[in-house]
Amino acid sequence: MDDNLNAICNQVRRDIVRMVHAQSSGHPGGSLGCVEYFVALYFKIMKHNIDFEMNGIDEDLFFLSNGHISPVLYSVLARRGYFDVKELSTFRTINSRLQGHPATHDKLPGVRIASGSLGQGMSVAIGAALTKKLNNDSSIVYSLHGDGELQEGQIWEAAMYASGNKVDNLICTIDYNQKQIDGSLDEVLPMGNIANKFKAFDWKVLEIKKGNNINDVIDVLNEAKSLCGNGKPICIIMHTEMGNGVDFMMGTHKWHGVAPNDEQLTDALNQNPESLGDY
Amino acid sequence: MMKMKDTRSGFGAGLTELGKSNPNVVALCADLTGSLKMNEFADNHPERFFQVGIAEANMMGIAAGLTIGGKIPFTGTFANFSTSRVYDQIRQSIAYSEKNVKICASHAGLTLGEDGATHQVLEDIGMMKMLPGMVVINPCDYNQTKAATIAIAEHNGPVYLRFGRPKVPNFTPENQSFEIGKAICLKDGKDVSIFATGHLVWESMLAQKALEEQGISAEIINIHTIKPLDERAILESVAKTKCVVSAEEHMLNGGLGDSIAQCLSKNNPTPIEMVGVDDTFGESGKPKELMAKYRLDSISIVNAALKVVKRK
Structure with a gap:
C-alpha cells in the first residue's frame, strides 16, 4: 500500500508542476511540501465520499486554510475521483472551476469553503466540528494551515475558542516549512516555538518530524485520530520541506509562488516518474 | 399613545x-x-x-x-x-x-x-x-x-x-408577515415619494403629516430591504409623483439613496434629494440631538421634500 501511496505522491508532484507551469502562475513550493499529507489524508486516513455533498454528514471533513497551495488539493481530489483529472488542465484559466485559490462558487466537488485570504480556515473548521457534535456525528474535522499563516490574529482567536470549548473532534495541522513569501519565518517575523504556543492555548500537540515521509505522516495522523474525544483539540506540527521532490525548489523560499520554465519543468518531471498517467 | x-x-x-x-x-x-x-x-x-x-x-x-x-x-x-x-x-x-x-x-x-x-x-x-x-x-x-x-x-x-x-x-402591525425585497406603501400620495428605511420610516410618517399641512401630498414607502431593492415599487411610485426623497440613518455614500438614484437614472431620471449623513463621522450625544444635528429627523425630510418638489 505504501509503495502505491508513494507512486501517487510522484504523480501528484507531476500534476503540481505541470499545472503551475501551464499558466506560469501558482504556488508550487508549499504544494510540493504537503503532498504526503494530502495523499495520506485522502487515500488512507479520512472517511469520505467522493460523491460530493456539501453537508458531509457522517463524513470526515477537510478544510484548506492556506488556500494558495490549491494545486496539491486539486490534484489529490482529482486523483481520488472527485472530478476528472483532465480538468486539472484548466487550473487558473478563465471559466474554470479550479480557481487560483479554492472556491465553492463554481461547485468544484471536494471544496467546502473559499480560502486564500489567510487565517480564516481554523474558525470554519471549528464551526463544522460544532455542527458535527450537534448532529451526533462522530466524524472528524481536519484542517491545514501554513506556518506563516499563524501570524494572522484570527488563528489565535480560533485556537482560544477551540480549547476553551473542548472542540475535540478537530485535528489542525501546521505546515511547518519555516518559509514564507519574503523569506524565512525568522527573517519575516520570528514565531518562536509554535508547539509551545499551542500547548499554552491548551491544545494537545503532536509532531510529524518527517512530513515528507508518508509512513510518518500516516502514523501521526492515526495517533491524532485515536486522541479525538478527549476534551482537547489537536494540533500537529508537521515538518516539511518547501518544494520537496524537486531538488532545485528545495531549501529556499523563492519557489513559494513562482512557476518553472520549460527547462525546469522537464527537470522536475524527470525527478518524479509518471505512475498514474499524466492528465 | x-x-x-x-x-x-x-x-x-x-x-x-x-x-x-x-x-x-x-x-x-x-x-x-x-x-x-x-x-x-x-x-x-x-x-x-x-x-x-x-x-x-x-x-x-x-x-x-x-x-x-x-x-x-x-x-x-x-x-x-x-x-x-x-x-x-x-x-x-x-x-x-x-x-x-x-x-x-x-x-x-x-x-x-x-x-x-x-x-x-x-x-x-x-x-x-x-x-x-x-x-x-x-x-x-x-x-x-x-x-x-x-x-x-x-x-x-x-x-x-x-x-x-x-x-x-412601534407602529407597524403585530405578527405581520415579512417578505424580503417587497417594499411597503404606508401612505399614498401624489406630489413626492419618500423612500425611507430603518428608524427614518417613522420620521417620514411625521414628515408626511407636516407636509400635508402645507398642502403637499407625500407617498411614504418603507424600503425595509435595501438589497434586493424593490425597483418596481419605486418606479411605480415615481411615475405618479415625479420626485423623490430618500431617508436613512446611514452615510449618503453607499446607502439606500445611492441604490435608488442608480435605479432611477437607469430607468426614469427623476429629481432626488437624499437625507442621510454627508461624509462625516458621528459623535457622542442623545439620539434625538444627533438626529437633529446630522439632519436625519422629520424636519430634514420635510425640507428635502419642499426642495425636490420645486425641482420637478
Whole structure:
C-alpha cells in the first residue's frame, strides 16, 4: 500500500508542476511540501465520499486554510475521483472551476469553503466540528494551515475558542516549512516555538518530524485520530520541506509562488516518474 | 399613545420564536448577549448558543462552518463589529462561499448615542450591499424587526439584518408577515415619494403629516430591504409623483439613496434629494440631538421634500 501511496505522491508532484507551469502562475513550493499529507489524508486516513455533498454528514471533513497551495488539493481530489483529472488542465484559466485559490462558487466537488485570504480556515473548521457534535456525528474535522499563516490574529482567536470549548473532534495541522513569501519565518517575523504556543492555548500537540515521509505522516495522523474525544483539540506540527521532490525548489523560499520554465519543468518531471498517467 | 420599543428587542423576540420553531437555528454572540437581547434564546437552548467572546472574526468563521451540516447560524454583535471589523471574513468565508449565515447587527447608526463615532457605524449598508448575494435588511420598528428575523431563517443565503438601540414608536402591525425585497406603501400620495428605511420610516410618517399641512401630498414607502431593492415599487411610485426623497440613518455614500438614484437614472431620471449623513463621522450625544444635528429627523425630510418638489 505504501509503495502505491508513494507512486501517487510522484504523480501528484507531476500534476503540481505541470499545472503551475501551464499558466506560469501558482504556488508550487508549499504544494510540493504537503503532498504526503494530502495523499495520506485522502487515500488512507479520512472517511469520505467522493460523491460530493456539501453537508458531509457522517463524513470526515477537510478544510484548506492556506488556500494558495490549491494545486496539491486539486490534484489529490482529482486523483481520488472527485472530478476528472483532465480538468486539472484548466487550473487558473478563465471559466474554470479550479480557481487560483479554492472556491465553492463554481461547485468544484471536494471544496467546502473559499480560502486564500489567510487565517480564516481554523474558525470554519471549528464551526463544522460544532455542527458535527450537534448532529451526533462522530466524524472528524481536519484542517491545514501554513506556518506563516499563524501570524494572522484570527488563528489565535480560533485556537482560544477551540480549547476553551473542548472542540475535540478537530485535528489542525501546521505546515511547518519555516518559509514564507519574503523569506524565512525568522527573517519575516520570528514565531518562536509554535508547539509551545499551542500547548499554552491548551491544545494537545503532536509532531510529524518527517512530513515528507508518508509512513510518518500516516502514523501521526492515526495517533491524532485515536486522541479525538478527549476534551482537547489537536494540533500537529508537521515538518516539511518547501518544494520537496524537486531538488532545485528545495531549501529556499523563492519557489513559494513562482512557476518553472520549460527547462525546469522537464527537470522536475524527470525527478518524479509518471505512475498514474499524466492528465 | 404609541408604544415605544427598541428594534433590537424585536430581534430577540424573533430569535426566541425561531428557537422554538426551527431546531436548525443556532446563535452566536461576541460578548453582547444582553445588548442584542439574545438571552432568552441562550437560556432556552444552551446547546445551540455559542458565546465566542470578544472575537468577531472568529465568530464569522465559526458561523460559516456551522452551516456545513445544515445549521442556520445567527450572529449577534454591534453593527460596526458585524461589518467593518470583519469585512474580509464575511467576504471570503460567508459571501463568496455562499454560506447560509444571518449577520444580525444592533446599535447601527447615530442613534446608538453616547458611545460616539467609534461605535456609530454609518457605512455598513454600503459595505454589505456591495457583496454579491448578500441580502440587506433594515426594518423600521419592533414588530417589523421581529417579523424580519423570523423570515430570514427561511431564506437560503447570507443576510445582513440591521437594527438599533433606542426605543422608537412601534407602529407597524403585530405578527405581520415579512417578505424580503417587497417594499411597503404606508401612505399614498401624489406630489413626492419618500423612500425611507430603518428608524427614518417613522420620521417620514411625521414628515408626511407636516407636509400635508402645507398642502403637499407625500407617498411614504418603507424600503425595509435595501438589497434586493424593490425597483418596481419605486418606479411605480415615481411615475405618479415625479420626485423623490430618500431617508436613512446611514452615510449618503453607499446607502439606500445611492441604490435608488442608480435605479432611477437607469430607468426614469427623476429629481432626488437624499437625507442621510454627508461624509462625516458621528459623535457622542442623545439620539434625538444627533438626529437633529446630522439632519436625519422629520424636519430634514420635510425640507428635502419642499426642495425636490420645486425641482420637478
